[in-house]
Amino acid sequence: MSEAASARSRLTADRAALLNGIGPLEPMLRTWLPAQRWFAGKGRAIGTLRAVSAAELLPPGSVPGLLHLLLDVDGDCYQLLLGIRPSLPPALAHTLIGQAEEGPYAGRAVYEGLGDPRLAALLLERLRSPGALGPLRFERDPQAPVPAGLTPRPLSGEQTNSSLIYGDSYILKVFRRVGPGVNPDLELPRALAAAGCGRVPAPVAWYEAQLPGSEPLTLGVLQPYLRGSDDGWQLALRRLGAGEDFTAEAHALGRATAEVHSALAAALPTVALGPEQTARLAAGMTARLAATAREVAALRPYEAGLRGAFDALAASRGAGVPAQRIHGDLHLGQTLRTLDGSWSLIDFEGEPARPLADRRRPEPAVRDIAGILRSFDYAARSHRPFAPAWADACRAAFCEGYARTTGRDPREDLVLLRAYETDKAVYEARYESRHRPDWLHVPMAAIRRLSEPQRPAHRVPPTPPAPGSVSPRSQPRQKPPRRPLA
Ligand SMILES: Nc1ncnc2c1ncn2[C@@H]1O[C@H](COP(=O)(O)OP(=O)(O)O)[C@@H](O)[C@H]1O
Numbered sequence: 001m002s003e004a005a006s007a008r009s010r011l012t013a014d015r016a017a018l019l020n021g022i023g024p025l026e027p028m029l030r031t032w033l034p035a036q037r038w039f040a041g042k043g044r045a046i047g048t049l050r051a052v053s054a055a056e057l058l059p060p061g062s063v064p065g066l067l068h069l070l071l072d073v074d075g076d077c078y079q080l081l082l083g084i085r086p087s088l089p090p091a092l093a094h095t096l097i098g099q100a101e102e103g104p105y106a107g108r109a110v111y112e113g114l115g116d117p118r119l120a121a122l123l124l125e126r127l128r129s130p131g132a133l134g135p136l137r138f139e140r141d142p143q144a145p146v147p148a149g150l151t152p153r154p155l156s157g158e159q160t161n162s163s164l165i166y167g168d169s170y171i172l173k174v175f176r177r178v179g180p181g182v183n184p185d186l187e188l189p190r191a192l193a194a195a196g197c198g199r200v201p202a203p204v205a206w207y208e209a210q211l212p213g214s215e216p217l218t219l220g221v222l223q224p225y226l227r228g229s230d231d232g233w234q235l236a237l238r239r240l241g242a243g244e245d246f247t248a249e250a251h252a253l254g255r256a257t258a259e260v261h262s263a264l265a266a267a268l269p270t271v272a273l274g275p276e277q278t279a280r281l282a283a284g285m286t287a288r289l290a291a292t293a294r295e296v297a298a299l300r301p302y303e304a305g306l307r308g309a310f311d312a313l314a315a316s317r318g319a320g321v322p323a324q325r326i327h328g329d330l331h332l333g334q335t336l337r338t339l340d341g342s343w344s345l346i347d348f349e350g351e352p353a354r355p356l357a358d359r360r361r362p363e364p365a366v367r368d369i370a371g372i373l374r375s376f377d378y379a380a381r382s383h384r385p386f387a388p389a390w391a392d393a394c395r396a397a398f399c400e401g402y403a404r405t406t407g408r409d410p411r412e413d414l415v416l417l418r419a420y421e422t423d424k425a426v427y428e429a430r431y432e433s434r435h436r437p438d439w440l441h442v443p444m445a446a447i448r449r450l451s452e453p454q455r456p457a458h459r460v461p462p463t464p465p466a467p468g469s470v471s472p473r474s475q476p477r478q479k480p481p482r483r484p485l486a
């Protein structure tokens with residue numbers, strides 16, 4: 001046997017031993033997982049749980065140890081980074097998952113490794129020196145070297161994934177629910193950076209798992225941390241609270257969003273959706289509405305009215321609706337206003353619950369626009385008293401900003417916009433009923449409004465593009481708007 005072949009078979013044997021060895025950790029993981037914000041299978045007992053990949057990131061016996069796991073939990077694959085120590089210092093007590101009683105880690109404390117600064121620092125070191133480690137591959141942009149020794153801290157707050165900030169200079173997002181294929185949160189920012197679009201922090205390093213017979217799974221992305229930036233959602237709420245206008249920011253955000261869309265359309269494949277595809281899009285929205293109405297009782301009285309928006313889309317027979325790669329889950333919380341006052345967009349993962357293949361499919365850019373317009377409504381409804389005029393002004397300013405860059409006001413694509421706003425409100429009703437029932441009234445208010453028969457509209461004045469603006473590729477004009485923006 002050649003040296004390489006014997007090293008390979010040793011590695012396979014080690015991996016098999018590791019996979020068997022994690023069996024004794026199963027009971028503690030079954031208890032710990034459902035309590036995590038990022039765990040999608042909340043509310044039901046875990047059935048199958050098995051490790052599909054295990055790798056020790058430090059030599060066996062190191063203190064602390066770091067065990068990288070990919071777990072299949074009822075068909076979903078999760079990434080875990082487990083710290084292993086003989087005992088936990090008080091500062092790490094809150095990270096404890098359990099005490100192993102048997103197997104290779106018997107007698108040791110097993111804990112959330114990302115909460116341990118020593119292990120978080122080690123992860124950065126791995127990203128700084130690219131290469132393979134068992135099933136894991138670490139890569140980086142050679143043009144953007146990352147300095148050594150940056151102090152890590154976990155990002156506080158409940159997120160879909162887990163993020164670490166290093167020296168206030170970089171942020172590492174560790175994806176929790178992972179799947180085969182490149183994650184759009186790596187793919188799109190890299191494509192935008194290569195296209196010279198500065199509206200998105202460019203990935204400087206990333207890591208993935210290469211499992212037998214599968215496309216690589218993106219596991220984590222390191223990108224510059226925009227220190228001192230304001231999250232668009234918090235900023236909007238502060239302005240509202242102080243009774244201040246937000247239209248200048250909304251306008252600038254419209255321009256930034258349009259720039260990102262134009263760059264994505266130029267860098268990645270685009271398609272024109274014909275009547276059949278548009279009807280399929282509408283059918284998907286109708287199906288999502290039906291499924292949500294089964295789950296969320298409050299939605300049921302409005303189901304028939306809401307369906308009108310999707311029927312109108314199916315009937316619009318748009319001759320080639322442009323579709324392209326988009327953000328996919330755009331809302332104010334995914335925007336950052338940096339210290340110099342400009343807007344950046346983050347978190348291109350798309351709606352986390354959707355299958356990866358769906359999230360990577362081109363869609364009309366209006367979907368993102370509808371997401372932001374819904375967000376202005378959310379902000380206005382979080383304020384007491386409800387501030388509808390504030391939301392209307394922001395929505396109009398955002399669309400005007402968008403049109404200044406692309407030459408086309410999204411409100412002209414009324415049927416499409418209404419369908420996407422309705423779809424988003426339906427998505428939000430399900431999201432809120434599952435995660436934040438106290439917020440359900442916010443999408444429900446929109447649902448009531450969107451389910452009403454539409455009133456006659458006034459026309460949106462055409463917006464001249466700003467000098468030097470980016471023309472949208474292949475944007476066929478739809479029929480002139482006849483109805484109001486919902
Ligand atoms: N490049 C960045 N610079 C500054 N803050 C960031 C950056 N990326 C993310 N954040 C902060 O981290 C939070 C979570 O990031 P996000 O990508 O939305 O993660 P998740 O997928 O877990 O929701 C954001 O709301 C933002 O406050």
Ligand SMILES: O=P(O)(O)O[C@H]1O[C@H](CO)[C@@H](O[C@H]2O[C@H](CO)[C@@H](O)[C@H](O)[C@H]2O)[C@H](O)[C@H]1O
Pocket residue numbers: 159160233329331332333347351352371374375376378379428431
């Ligand atoms: O940021 P995530 O990818 O985790 O997005 C999910 O959670 C969001 C809430 O944190 C949710 O957004 C909804 O609430 C926001 C206010 O908290 C509001 O600005 C958004 O418009 C509204 O959709 C998002 O839908 C969900 O996918």
